[in-house]
Amino acid sequence: MKDITFEQLVLLVAIVLACIGAYNSIMTARKNHREEKMQRESPVTRLAERVDKHDSMLATDKRRLDEMDGRIEKIETQSTIILRGVRSLLSHEVSGNSVDKLQKSLQEIDEYLIERK
Numbered sequence: 001m002k003d004i005t006f007e008q009l010v011l012l013v014a015i016v017l018a019c020i021g022a023y024n025s026i027m028t029a030r031k032n033h034r035e036e037k038m039q040r041e042s043p044v045t046r047l048a049e050r051v052d053k054h055d056s057m058l059a060t061d062k063r064r065l066d067e068m069d070g071r072i073e074k075i076e077t078q079s080t081i082i083l084r085g086v087r088s089l090l091s092h093e094v095s096g097n098s099v100d101k102l103q104k105s106l107q108e109i110d111e112y113l114i115e116r117k
Helices: 006-040 043-095 099-116
Strands: none
Touching (some): 043 099
16 A cells, blocks of 8 residues: 555546546446336326327328228219119119110219210
8 A cells, every 4th residue: 555656546536536427427328228218108108199199190180080081972972873873774674674874864864974074
């Protein structure tokens, strides 16, 4: 111990202080990481993430529905014309006549096809 110089003692203290500082830095980072992990995994955070995800999905669905508004009437008209044609065919099959209904349905379908373009 008597052979230790002042510079060596200062160096030893500096090394010990550096080790303590490194240990504190590592432990603080570890503690912060644990706290962040607990916050990410907390029920409130998970619920908020789910709500944000649902909001996004609802906004997408609303946009799609808004785009479809104009197409719904067109689809209903198409369905009505198709059902009239099928009904005329069924009527013809059942009764063996009703050719006039078939001609009328054919005319309605042609008019629809011409008007929609």
